[in-house]
Amino acid sequence: MIFIKLFSKLIKILKSGDSPSQIAWGFALGSIPGLTPLFCLHNAAVLFLLLVLNVNFGAALLALAVFSLFAWLLDPMFHAVGYWALAQIPALQPLWTSLYNAPVAPLTRFNNTVVMGSFLVSLVLLLPVFFLFRALVLKYRNSWDDKIEKWKIVKAVKASKFYDLYMKVKGLEG
């Protein structure tokens, strides 16, 4: 059910009035809290950006849901990357020590291997995710929209009682 929900959410976002870049930036920024532990101080900054910048908030929520699924699987890699960055690069030690002794910075839990590792990975993936998702939006709008509407599975879903019920509920929600 969750996949049907995510799929219909995705279609709705792709069809929204926002520009492809707005949607892609929303998705890319949403990947950061998706990949990193949610209740960390840096995610407050991401939330601030999502609210203040004119990006698609729905895409961010979608990315949060999608990337959270991957985060659990990638946890050992985040730990390894975080340990490498925090403990195995002598040149960075003065920086980490300064941050460790600076006010507020320790509250971000930057010295935790999973927080640091997942944050670095999400930063590295930020632009690729943006460009990939932007390309996806463009491709959808230019050529996939009509084709997907004709898919038997989409028709079947739309014809089902469940879809009717879903649409009614959605209508009630406004």
Added chain:
Amino acid sequence: MRWIRWKGLIPLLVIIALVVVVSLFFMDKWMETGIEKTMEAVTGARVEMDGFHFNLFKMTLKWDRLQVADPRSTMQNIIETDRTAFRMNTAAMLRKRTVIEEMTLSNLRTGTQRKTDGALPRKPEKPKADSRPGPFDKLKAQMAERVAKLPVLQFDPSSIKRKLNLDSLIAVADLKMPARLDSSKHRVMAVSADWENFYKGFRPDNDLEKIRNDFNSIDPGKLKTVPELMSALDKVQAGQKTLKAIQDTIRTRRDRIKTDFDQLKGYAASLDDWYKEDFHSVMALAKLPDLSVRNIGMMLFGKSMVHEIDRILGIVQAVRSYMPKKSGIPEKEKPQRMKGQDILFPSRHAWPKFLIRKVNVSGQTGETDEAQGLMLTGEASDITSQPWVIGRPTKLSLNGKKGDGRSLSLTGNLDHTKDIESDQFHFKMDRVSLNNFGLAESDYLPKTIKKGLADVNVNADFTGGRTAVRLAVAARGLDFDFPEQASANKFVDITRDVMRRMDLITLDTRLIEEGGKSDFRMDSNLDERISAELKAMGSQALAEAEGKIRGRLDGMVSGKRTELNGLYGEKRGLIEGKIQEYEKKADELRMAVDAKIEKIKADIEARKKQEEDKLKKGAKNLLDGMLK
């Protein structure tokens, strides 16, 4: 398109406002619950805080009442405090460190009654993420095993005679002495047979006879000339040479015979050991009680003492888990999923993650003001989760006194600032009440001590890999509330009787572990007293049983033993006698030959002199004739 969405600030402000409001209303509850749960995880019993308040702006924390239930007696509190307030260091807090400069726990009480049960609800045990054994787990298991392996003493003097079935014991016991005696006898016979075979081929009589005949045929008195004498001397000397060779052979053989029989004689030295071995084997099967039994103190109080030492080791284990020793570059761990590993960096402010610089304690052990116990005062300094950051050991000191002579003192020095951690504790309590004191389950003692007083002294030193704990208890006026009726086990009756009569019972428990080797022992004045009672009661029955076993063993082996000794003596006498006889004959002949050689040599010298004189005289006469 505009990239800034100013309208977005509205929900942001709403979220911030919500967070602030919710925090203001619920932060106290959240923090209180968090602290309670954390402390419950450590103590294993319910922790309750009343009137908790955290002031975010002043960074102060206070509670009106704190109750920590006793996990061993959950209707009592192990600690209860009144209003307590302290300030946290704001600058440290902003760096995610909890630093409390000074805290005062006044009117602290122990042993107060609870209105509700302080037991935590039982939860199904979850497998621990970190299942590594604690540093003292092996030692605890060794101690428990040592006590569990102590025999359950059953003593019944009359049953010793009744149960002693010698026939079945001898049948089951693998007695070695009869077979060993037989084996020794066969060896004596084999060695003797070898030498008897040797004698069959060894006949020096003929050679000796020939030498004798040659020697007798020479009579120096009948030989007139020197050449005749010289020829006789050569002949006798040739005989002497042959005789010497025979003598050498006889001596070599004599020495070998001696060596062989001396080696055989070795069995005699082992006879007593063989006998003891068989005797102990039968005794072990007979399972006669050892009246010189030791470790009685450990049998009686071992489980209770192990329980107390377990608690001490548990406290140190917990302390060490919360106050780890200094370590270098953090080893990469395999943390729980999505938890990660915290990498620590040098702290420029010397603020560890958690620090209470000083705690002042005052209070009492009594439950109420009316029923006061010991008046307590004490302090602790540098309680921290990262001792190496502040570079000072944690020090504890607590003293308690009461007018009736009761006193308590606890000192501790926990140095985890270096690579080798060192923890030392000294705890002393005088005249502690043992009224209704619970004992660990025992085959010999009731579950509780009804009445009594004790002096308790604990010294514990945990430095590096070495553990040394000494727990000494001197208990007076003990009343165990033993049942009136006699026990089926005489040992229990003796124990009860002795303990009733003793004014002072001492238990001195020592545990030392170093390099994987552990030594756990307990000395008690009960050992000697109870052992003496046992001996007095059971020594006659035991002596009789032992005598029976000895008598049966003697009957089995004494015949064989006498036979072996006789055979050995007979064979040795025979074999050695023969060679000694040959030796005697050869020696006698040798003496005669040597004497004759000396006689011939003397005759030769005399003849030579005679001839010389004769020649000289002839020459003189000739010369005189020529000169005339």
